[in-house]
Amino acid sequence: xxxxxxxxxxxxxxxxxxxxxxxxxxxxxxxxxxxxxxxxxxxxxxxxxxxxxxxxxxxxxxxxxxxxxxxxxxxxxxxxxxxxxxxxxxxxxxxxxxxxxxxxxxxxxxxxxxxxxxxxxxxxxxxxxxxxxxxxxxxxxxxxxxxxxxxxxx
Amino acid sequence: xxxxxxxxxxxxxxxxxxxxxxxxxxxxxxxxxxxxxxxxxxxxxxxxxxxxxxxxxxxxxxxxxxxxxxxxxxxxxxxxxxxxxxxxxxxxxxxxxxxxxxxxxxxxxxxxxxxxxxxxxxxxxxxxxxxxxxxxxxxxxxxxxxxxxxxxxxxxxxxxxxxxxxxxxxxxxxxxxxxxxxxxxxxxxxxxxxxxxxxxxxxxxxxxxxxxxxxxxxxxxxxxxxxxxxxxxxxxxxxxxxxxxxxxxxxxxxxxxxxxxxxxxxxxxxxxxxxxxxxxxxxxxxxxxxxxxxxxxxxxxxxxxxxxxxxxxxxxxxxxxxxxxxxxxxxxxxxxxxxxxxxxxxxxxxxxxxxxxxxxxx
Numbered sequence: 001x002x003x004x005x006x007x008x009x010x011x012x013x014x015x016x017x018x019x020x021x022x023x024x025x026x027x028x029x030x031x032x033x034x035x036x037x038x039x040x041x042x043x044x045x046x047x048x049x050x051x052x053x054x055x056x057x058x059x060x061x062x063x064x065x066x067x068x069x070x071x072x073x074x075x076x077x078x079x080x081x082x083x084x085x086x087x088x089x090x091x092x093x094x095x096x097x098x099x100x101x102x103x104x105x106x107x108x109x110x111x112x113x114x115x116x117x118x119x120x121x122x123x124x125x126x127x128x129x130x131x132x133x134x135x136x137x138x139x140x141x142x143x144x145x146x147x148x149x150x151x152x153x154x
Numbered sequence: 155x156x157x158x159x160x161x162x163x164x165x166x167x168x169x170x171x172x173x174x175x176x177x178x179x180x181x182x183x184x185x186x187x188x189x190x191x192x193x194x195x196x197x198x199x200x201x202x203x204x205x206x207x208x209x210x211x212x213x214x215x216x217x218x219x220x221x222x223x224x225x226x227x228x229x230x231x232x233x234x235x236x237x238x239x240x241x242x243x244x245x246x247x248x249x250x251x252x253x254x255x256x257x258x259x260x261x262x263x264x265x266x267x268x269x270x271x272x273x274x275x276x277x278x279x280x281x282x283x284x285x286x287x288x289x290x291x292x293x294x295x296x297x298x299x300x301x302x303x304x305x306x307x308x309x310x311x312x313x314x315x316x317x318x319x320x321x322x323x324x325x326x327x328x329x330x331x332x333x334x335x336x337x338x339x340x341x342x343x344x345x346x347x348x349x350x351x352x353x354x355x356x357x358x359x360x361x362x363x364x365x366x367x368x369x370x371x372x373x374x375x376x377x378x379x380x381x382x383x384x385x386x387x388x389x390x391x392x393x394x395x396x397x398x399x400x401x402x403x404x405x406x407x408x409x410x411x412x413x414x415x416x417x418x419x420x421x422x423x424x425x426x427x428x429x430x431x432x433x434x435x436x437x438x439x440x441x442x443x444x445x446x447x448x449x450x451x452x453x454x455x456x457x458x459x460x461x462x463x464x465x466x467x468x469x470x471x472x473x474x475x476x477x478x479x480x481x482x483x484x485x486x487x488x489x490x491x492x493x494x495x496x497x498x499x500x501x502x503x504x505x506x507x508x509x510x511x512x513x514x515x516x
Contacts, residue, residue: 043329043336069428074332076428092430097311097461098332099304102430113433114308115449129453129460 056089056139056146067103067110070148076100077137077148082121083108087141089148090123090134101134110134178392181368185387186375188265192395193402194258195364200403201251202357204410205289208244209346216296218342220335223298224424231421238418245419247410248290252440254406255286263478263497266490267370273479275363278356280476285353290438292341292349303425304435306341307333312448315462316469334427373490436515443504444468446511475500 054077056070062081069076069092078092080103090110092101099114109126110119117128124133138149165171183192215234217226230237259279262268268276295306310333314324329336371379379386389395437445447468451460474481482493 042326069430071428074330074334074427094431097308099307099431099435100427100429113431114304114435131453131459 053147053149056148059087059141059144059146062087062146065105065108067105069100069102072137072148078103078110079139079146079148080110080121087139087146088121089137089139090119091137093135094130095125095132095134096128096130175392179390181365181391182388183369183391183395184371184375185389186372188372188375191261191265192369193399194254194261196399197402197406198251198254198258199357199361200406201247201254201410202353204247205244205251206350208240208247209350211240212244213346218296218339220298220338220425223296223338224421227297227421231418239414242414242418243410246413246417248293249439250406250410250413252286252290255283256440259283260497260501264494265370265372266482266493267372268479269370269482270479272363272367272370275360275367276479277476278360278363281356282353282360284472285349285356287440289345289349289353290440292345294438295338295341296345297421298338298425299422300425300429300432301422301435303333303427304431305437306337307431308435309437309441310337312461312465315459315465317458317462317466320462332427434515436511439508439512442511443507446507446514449511449514 054070054072056077056079057068059081062068062079064081064085065083067078067080069078071077072091076092077089078101079087079089081087090101093099094101094112094114094117096112096115096117099112101110101112101117101119103109104111107118108121110121110123111117112119112128112130115129117130118126119130119134120126122133123136125131136151138151140147140149183189212230215226215230215237217223227241231241232238234240262276262279291306291309295302310324310327313327314320316323325331327337327340328334329340436442444464448461448464451464453460455463478493482489
């Protein structure tokens with residue numbers, strides 16, 4: 001009686017052990033299949049983060065009171081030749097939902113057409129939905145060439 | 155002739171024709187004043203089949219890279235014989251499919267067809283709706299034109315506003331920090347491989363469940379028929395209902411052909427990631443109500459952006475909508491009237507916000 005109960009208990013514990021063993025083996029193999037797949041799905045960090053200085057063009061490309069969009073790594077940058085003759089530049093990605101902004105010579109402001117967001121010439125968000133100012137870039141003139149650089153202060 | 159008949163018999167015997175036909179003959183469809191609504195699901199299915207066929211045709215010429223996508227679609231529409239028609243049918247059928255799917259869903263909701271034991275049929279339908287909307291969102295980008303490029307930028311950016319997981323999800327969808335060629339190949343893989351496989355699976359489940367539980371009778375008709383059993387009227391699914399359904403498909407095909415031939419889908423201009431966004435960016439019409447709602451929300455609600463709150467609110471609403479059968483457990487009474495109110499509100503809100511969106515964008 002006692003012996004058979006003991007046999008039953010050891011049988012059930014052996015079963016439990018086998019079930020546990022089988023279950024954890026299945027889980028472990030699933031994890032080992034899925035982990036590389038999930039890692040594969042997430043793209044590697046882009047190399048463009050290394051972009052620091054870019055030749056934006058020639059001063060004649062940007063007339064007074066006009067703007068020009070140039071590639072800055074994989075992002076667009078906006079170079080503006082202001083009405084008072086200065087060159088300024090920003091990353092041209094609207095801080096609201098990521099549309100590409102443009103210079104409006106009639107307003108002398110930076111405008112995002114997607115949701116009518118407006119920034120002033122310091123990049124500050126002054127009207128519409130943008131929550132933050134534009135990211136500024138440094139402008140360096142070397143002879144007649146305009147170079148843009150990631151701002152050292154940010 | 156006799157050979158043909160014996161061949162048919164050969165297949166009939168080996169495919170279990172007896173069982174199939176006796177099932178089809180036994181299957182009945184109730185006939186009453188709301189019976190017309192039973193056609194909508196079938197029309198959606200028909201349009202899905204058209205999408206598969208025209209999608210395969212487009213695949214023969216389409217190339218999913220930023221350099222070639224726009225040109226290959228232009229090649230299809232301008233050079234390939236009837237290419238303009240195939241692309242136009244694909245674009246129009248996509249929109250009609252979403253329209254009929256929404257109409258099917260709301261008719262099911264109003265007629266209470268989701269009630270016990272059909273909860274899983276409803277849930278599989280909600281999954282199909284999500285898949286079809288993802289089809290629309292991913293397919294919109296594939297021609298790589300300016301409107302689609304910025305609509306995708308805005309759309310994925312909105313997903314990025316979801317707290318905690320949003321940014322990760324956005325990078326996952328875009329295949330990087332920005333909308334680039336990596337996004338295009340991702341959306342392409344989604345559109346032509348993953349989504350069709352998932353949609354076919356859920357579609358088969360949906361149809362299988364409809365076969366198991368039969369076609370639902372609205373509670374009001376059920377009550378009428380119980381009071382007056384002589385008014386009960388049913389027709390056989392095969393061939394009577396099938397013949398009517400085929401007629402409905404034919405009408406849908408006529409409408410689709412007319413739209414595709416006389417209003418060919420336009421291509422727009424090629425996307426340039428280094429050009430300013432054009433004015434008048436807007437999503438496809440079926441996302442307009444979301445877009446318009448987000449537009450009228452304030453920039454910040456508490457510590458979160460208005461967009462983040464809006465996106466989460468829509469997510470919650472979609473979840474509650476999927477769980478509709480579990481709230482609605484009484485055919486009659488106060489609870490049932492309340493449910494009608496909720497469904498009416500959903501329909502009214504979506505319609506009103508869509509119209510407002512187009513009115514505001516004039």
